[in-house]
Structures are given as structure tokens and as C-alpha cells.
Amino acid sequence: MRGIKASPASVLRRRARELRATGRDIIELSSGNLDFPTPDHVIAAAHDAALRGETRYTDVDGTPELKQAVQAALLRDHHLDYRPDEIVITNGSTQALFNALLATLAPADEVIIPAPYWAPYLDQVRLAGGTPVVVPCAQNNGFKLRAEDLQAAISPRTRWIVLNNPVNPSGALYSREDLSEIAAVLLRHPDIWVLADGLYEHIVFNGTPAPTLAEIEPRLKPRTLTVSGLAKSYAMMGWRIGYAAGPAALIREIITIQSQTTSGASSISQAAAVAALDGAQDVLTERAAILRARRDRFAELLNECAGLSCVPPEGTFYLLVNCAGVIGKRAPDGKVIATDRDFSAYLLEQADVAVFPGEDLGLSPHIRVSFANPSATIEEAARRSKRACEALQ
Ligand SMILES: Cc1ncc(COP(=O)(O)O)c(C=O)c1O
Structure with missing residues (x-):
């Protein structure tokens, strides 16, 4: 298993569930779930599809309707023109990312991952036999990758760079100019491919979908895999629909792996996804x-907590909270908060608030907290966190 552990998110979910089972009222700010329901017309489309008998295996690469x-959607949102044989529908975007890595990585191949990052990128690379190369992105650059840091991280073994926009967990949003600077570096390195993960592309606060690399620099399109999914944009986390668009040869390899492992995505979910992508898009801006x-x-309330500070992000539904001010302090039970993992454990065990430690x-x-929760939950979580911070000495 190459030292792979269960994803930190799944471990946190399990612990929160255990505590809840003992009767504790745990507020979960650690998960990637949105509290919004899947839109009604999407659910209706799934129901109709089931009643019509669309309950069989679909083509491994997805139904023709969803691929269309x-x-x-790629044309509408990004002016990107992909043919059907350049598109694959996957079981969540997680599977698109993993299958792309599995299809392409040879032992010792390196994958550049800007930090902070979505934790599974690292273990996906390791599982596929590669080596993650983490490049820290400074807070004073808005947690975005600098062109010179990218250049310095490139080696003859670099196979991929992961570019998530907007970024989970920092909420950083790469502008077209930011992406152009990164593209200029990549144009000098023709062997490096780009995994452009746009899962949160519509959870942005400036009204336009987050740009993706292939639309910014068409010369990189032949070596870019544009990945996204329905989970966050349409609150369809549990429906498990993602997709990848890229060069036909790579898409074929991804489909081959999919055919031998999970096979195609759920037929019902695919019908629902067609309704989400083809239907009215007002829900995106409203939400x-x-x-x-x-x-x-939430940012205002957390900035009132002793030892915590955060800046409202431009995208995603996460706040990345600096907790340097609580490190070294002592909890009422005498334990020293030495790391953000200790602080997360303290908040969960003593304040009934589940957050995600930055270490992961x-x-x-x-720590990373989600604001995809009802306002009353956010207010209560902030109250509990404030009390917990005040109790530290
Ligand atoms: C940055 C990022 N990429 C990919 C995924 C995978 O999402 P899914 O498999 O639900 O499409 C997630 C999930 O939270 C994520 O945060």
C-alpha cells in the first residue's frame, strides 16, 4: 500500500460520527459537503430516468447525453471545444484524477503539488507509483503558486503539475493573468502535463467561473487534462459524477482503467447531471x-477569537484560519496545544466543533473550516470556538 492511510477527511468523519453516537451535538465544519439540497429539477430528472428504466450499465465513458x-458546459463556461472522444464521465472527479495519474506515472516520476492542497492528491500520486513534490505557496502571494517557485521545482522527472482553481483549502482564485504566468513557465517545459482541477469553478464570488489553464493558453491544451464535476457546483456530492476532458489518447487510457475497475458511473446520476448542466444556471449565482x-x-466572528485570524477567500466554501496564536497554550486539562492537529482535537473533543487540521x-x-452551513450553525460554531480559545492559557 506504499504507506497509504485512509484519507484524513474520512478519519475525521468517523470520529465526529462516533462522538455524535454518544449523544454529543457535533458541528461539522470539516467536511466538503454543502448544506444546500440538490436542485429539485435535477432530482426529478433522476426519478424520471429510473421510471423510464435507465437502470442498466451505461457506456464506460458515460452516456452520450451527459458527454454532450x-x-x-465546457464551451459555455470556458470557450473550450472538446470532442466527445476527448471527454470521459467518471465516478466523481476523484476518479478522473486518480485514473489519469495511474495511466501515466512511471516509478520515480514527480508530480508538482502547490501547498496548501487537497490532501488526496499526495496519496493518489503515491498510489500510482509517483512522487509528490510539494511547493509551498506563500500567504503574502494569496497562497498562489509563483512562476519562479514552479520553475525551481521542475526536474527532469516532472510529469504533471496539479493546478486547482479555486483552491481547496485556501480559497485562492487564480486570475487569467496568474494562469498566464504559470503557462509561460510550462511552455518552456514541453514534457510536463497539467492536471487542471476545477471542481469549485462555480463557487466564486466575482460572478464568473474560475478560469482553467487550457482556455488561457491554447498551446497547453494538448497536454492538459481539464477535470471538474457536479459535486460542489450543484450540491451533488453523493451523486458521484465527475468528468475529464483532454487529448483522446489519454482519455482512452483513463477509460480502459475505468472499464477494468469501477466501470461507468451511475446511470441515474448521469441523467441527473444532464439536467443540472443543461438546465437553468441561476442556482449557481444565487448560491x-x-x-x-x-x-x-464567519470570517468576522473567527477574527474575534483569541489567537485566530483569517482573510475571506475569493472562492470555495472554506476559510483557512491561521491559529499560530493558540500554539504553545495550555488547555484546561493541562494538555499543551503544540500543533494545529492538537488544536483541532481540542476543538472537537472539548468544544464539539470538527475542523480540518492544516497539517493534512x-x-x-x-485549520480549515467550512462555511457551507446554515447561518445559525456558523454563529454557534463561532461562539463555541471563541469560548474554547478563551479557555486556553
Ligand atoms: C479540490 C478537490 N478536487 C477533487 C475533489 C473530489 O470531488 P468529487 O470526487 O466529489 O468530484 C474534491 C472533493 O472535495 C476537492 O476538494
Whole structure:
């Protein structure tokens, strides 16, 4: 297993569940779930599909209808023109990312991962036999990768760079100019491919979908895999629909792996995804506006907690909170808070608030909290966190 452990998110979910089972009222700020429901017309489409008998295996690479809907969405949102044989539908974008790595990595191949990062990138690379090369992104650059840091991290073994926009967990949003600077470096290194993960592309607060590399620099399109999914944009986390678009030869390899492992995605979920992508898109801006208000309120409240500080992000539904001010302090039970993992454990065990430790995201001392929760939950979580911080000596 190459030292692979269960993903930190799944371990946290299990512990929160255990505590809840003992009757504790745990507020979960650690998960990637949105509290919004999947839109009604999407659920209706799934119901209709089931009643129509669309309950059989679909083509491994996805139904023609969903591939067409993805093709249209990529054109609409990014002016990117992909043919159907350049698109694959996957079981969540997780599978698109992993299968791409599995298809391409040889032992000792390196994958550049800007930090802070979505934790599974690292273990996915290791599982596929490669080596993650983590490049820290400074807070004073908005947690975004600098062109010169990318250049310095490149070696003859670099096979991929992962570019997530906007970034989980920092919420950083790469502008077109930011991406152009990165593209200029990559154009000088023709052997490096780009895994462009746009899962949160519509959870942005400036009204336009987050740009993706292939639309910024068409010369990189032949070596870019544009990955996204329905989970966050349409609150369809559990439906498990993702997709990848890229050169036909790579897409064929991804499909081959998919055919031998999980096979195609759920037929019902694919029908639902067509309705989400083809239907009215107002839900995206409406929900982004709600999240923006929650973001501002939560950031304001957390900045009132002794030892914590955060800056409202431009995208995603996470706040990355600097907790340097609580490190070294002592909890009422005498335990010293030495790391952000200790602080996360303290908040969970003593304040009934589950947060994500920065250690698992490549950035310490920080915690990541989600504001994809109802306002009342956010207010209560902030109250509990404030009390917990005040109790530290
Ligand atoms: C940055 C990022 N990429 C990919 C994924 C995978 O999402 P899914 O498999 O639900 O599409 C997640 C999930 O939280 C994520 O945060």
C-alpha cells in the first residue's frame, strides 16, 4: 500500500460520527459537503430516468447525453471545444484524477503539488507509483503558486503539475493573468502535463467561473487534462459524477482503467447531471451570493477569537484560519496545544466543533473550516470556538 492511510477527511468523519453516537451535538465544519439540497429539477430528472428504466450499465465513458452536456458546459463556461472522444464521465472527479495519474506515472516520476492542497492528491500520486513534490505557496502571494517557485521545482522527472482553481483549502482564485504566468513557465517545459482541477469553478464570488489553464493558453491544451464535476457546483456530492476532458489518447487510457475497475458511473446520476448542466444556471449565482454572506460573517466572528485570524477567500466554501496564536497554550486539562492537529482535537473533543487540521493540507499552523452551513450553525460554531480559545492559557 506504499504507506497509504485512509484519507484524513474520512478519519475525521468517523470520529465526529462516533462522538455524535454518544449523544454529543457535533458541528461539522470539516467536511466538503454543502448544506444546500440538490436542485429539485435535477432530482426529478433522476426519478424520471429510473421510471423510464435507465437502470442498466451505461457506456464506460458515460452516456452520450451527459458527454454532450459536458461538451456544451465546457464551451459555455470556458470557450473550450472538446470532442466527445476527448471527454470521459467518471465516478466523481476523484476518479478522473486518480485514473489519469495511474495511466501515466512511471516509478520515480514527480508530480508538482502547490501547498496548501487537497490532501488526496499526495496519496493518489503515491498510489500510482509517483512522487509528490510539494511547493509551498506563500500567504503574502494569496497562497498562489509563483512562476519562479514552479520553475525551481521542475526536474527532469516532472510529469504533471496539479493546478486547482479555486483552491481547496485556501480559497485562492487564480486570475487569467496568474494562469498566464504559470503557462509561460510550462511552455518552456514541453514534457510536463497539467492536471487542471476545477471542481469549485462555480463557487466564486466575482460572478464568473474560475478560469482553467487550457482556455488561457491554447498551446497547453494538448497536454492538459481539464477535470471538474457536479459535486460542489450543484450540491451533488453523493451523486458521484465527475468528468475529464483532454487529448483522446489519454482519455482512452483513463477509460480502459475505468472499464477494468469501477466501470461507468451511475446511470441515474448521469441523467441527473444532464439536467443540472443543461438546465437553468441561476442556482449557481444565487448560491454563491448566500455563501459570500456566510463567508463574511464567519470570517468576522473567527477574527474575534483569541489567537485566530483569517482573510475571506475569493472562492470555495472554506476559510483557512491561521491559529499560530493558540500554539504553545495550555488547555484546561493541562494538555499543551503544540500543533494545529492538537488544536483541532481540542476543538472537537472539548468544544464539539470538527475542523480540518492544516497539517493534512500542507500548511501549519492553520485549520480549515467550512462555511457551507446554515447561518445559525456558523454563529454557534463561532461562539463555541471563541469560548474554547478563551479557555486556553
Ligand atoms: C479540490 C478537490 N478536487 C477533487 C475533489 C473530489 O470531488 P468529487 O470526487 O466529489 O468530484 C474534491 C472533493 O472535495 C476537492 O476538494
